[in-house]
Amino acid sequence: MSSLQTRLTEFLNIEHPIISAPMAFAATGQLAAAVSAAGGLGLIGGGYGDADWLTAAFDESGNQPVGCGFITWSLAENPSLLDLALERSPQAMMFSFGDASTFVEKTKAQGIKSICQVQSVAQAIEAAKWGADIIIAQGSEAGGHGAIRATLPLVPAIVDAVGDRSIVVAAGGIADGRGLAAALTLGAEGVLMGTRFYCASEAAVDEEAHDLAIDATGDNTVKSSVIDHVRGKNWPSPYKLHTLPNVYLDKWHGNEEALIARADEEMATYDQAGVVRDYNTRAVIVGEGVGLVASTEPAAAIIENCVAEAVGSLRGSFALVR
Numbered sequence: 001m002s003s004l005q006t007r008l009t010e011f012l013n014i015e016h017p018i019i020s021a022p023m024a025f026a027a028t029g030q031l032a033a034a035v036s037a038a039g040g041l042g043l044i045g046g047g048y049g050d051a052d053w054l055t056a057a058f059d060e061s062g063n064q065p066v067g068c069g070f071i072t073w074s075l076a077e078n079p080s081l082l083d084l085a086l087e088r089s090p091q092a093m094m095f096s097f098g099d100a101s102t103f104v105e106k107t108k109a110q111g112i113k114s115i116c117q118v119q120s121v122a123q124a125i126e127a128a129k130w131g132a133d134i135i136i137a138q139g140s141e142a143g144g145h146g147a148i149r150a151t152l153p154l155v156p157a158i159v160d161a162v163g164d165r166s167i168v169v170a171a172g173g174i175a176d177g178r179g180l181a182a183a184l185t186l187g188a189e190g191v192l193m194g195t196r197f198y199c200a201s202e203a204a205v206d207e208e209a210h211d212l213a214i215d216a217t218g219d220n221t222v223k224s225s226v227i228d229h230v231r232g233k234n235w236p237s238p239y240k241l242h243t244l245p246n247v248y249l250d251k252w253h254g255n256e257e258a259l260i261a262r263a264d265e266e267m268a269t270y271d272q273a274g275v276v277r278d279y280n281t282r283a284v285i286v287g288e289g290v291g292l293v294a295s296t297e298p299a300a301a302i303i304e305n306c307v308a309e310a311v312g313s314l315r316g317s318f319a320l321v322r
């Protein structure tokens with residue numbers, strides 16, 4: 001199999017320039033370990049932070065060299081979770097959504113590599129000042145939380161702004177080898193994929209949610225605060241959650257004031273929908289790239305197919321040059 005060597009593969013000492021996103025709840029130790037075993041870097045989804053869950057996830061990853069990611073504003077409410085993760089000697093720590101300056105400093109002081117996910121050029125410049133080794137340029141196509149700028153113009157702008165200080169990795173709407181090839185052409189040194197690995201067989205995702213993701217075209221995803229209100233997650237502006245549409249979102253999106261007025265009842269409804277796997281209410285958290293995912297596969301197959309397809313795309317593009 002051909003390979004793609006970049007500053008990212010060299011820096012992380014991995015075979016393929018692919019990182020799996022630290023998806024809250026979905027990115028368990030099993031998924032992260034499978035990605036790392038297949039030559040990428042797997043990140044455990046530390047998410048909003050739960051010490052027991054995190055410990056179990058690291059245990060589950062066994063001896064594989066995995067990393068871990070946190071939602072920065074949430075970590076700031078319980079910063080001792082970073083110590084818990086650092087004690088497990090992760091390959092890298094990733095921070096997204098908020099001021100991670102002190103977390104980056106602490107991580108680097110322990111000799112651990114740091115990754116910051118950003119949504120704008122200004123945030124990328126800040127993250128480079130904090131000393132982030134790797135900056136993930138996340139476009140609004142991304143599944144999960146994100147902001148406004150689109151991947152295609154954001155990635156090269158961030159490469160121009162910080163490219164010699166931090167290693168830039170693209171995220172958002174990249175779900176196959178064509179996206180990987182495009183990201184490298186834009187000047188990124190690799191990709192971070194969430195939606196594609198949400199559909200990995202190792203992800204902690206119900207079969208019902210996987211089926212809905214596989215059937216989706218990517219044409220009608222929704223960005224909303226509805227699900228954050230009913231999960232009691234106090235997300236700062238401008239972040240919205242990118243999901244598939246469903247009956248519940250149709251009812252409440254654009255009607256948030258009424259939803260907040262009956263938050264207690266709706267939180268109970270949303271919780272119960274999780275228990276009974278009712279995806280008319282519960283959201284399937286994926287981005288636009290979901291339309292490129294045709295089946296659930298093991299993480300190793302995802303990585304192998306993406307790399308092979310990217311190599312083919314890059315060779316094909318080269319053939320156009322006269």
Ligand SMILES: Cc1cc2nc3c(=O)[nH]c(=O)nc-3n(C[C@H](O)[C@H](O)[C@H](O)COP(=O)(O)O)c2cc1C
Pocket residue numbers: 021022023024026045046047048069070071095096117138141142143144145171172173174175192193194195196198285286287288289
């Ligand atoms: C199910 C899901 C959960 C996510 N949870 C987190 C999270 O907890 N922390 C985080 O930094 N990013 C999270 N993300 C966003 C990813 O880090 C990443 O930016 C995104 O998945 C990239 O775009 P893609 O989904 O098109 O591949 C999540 C994404 C998905 C799909």
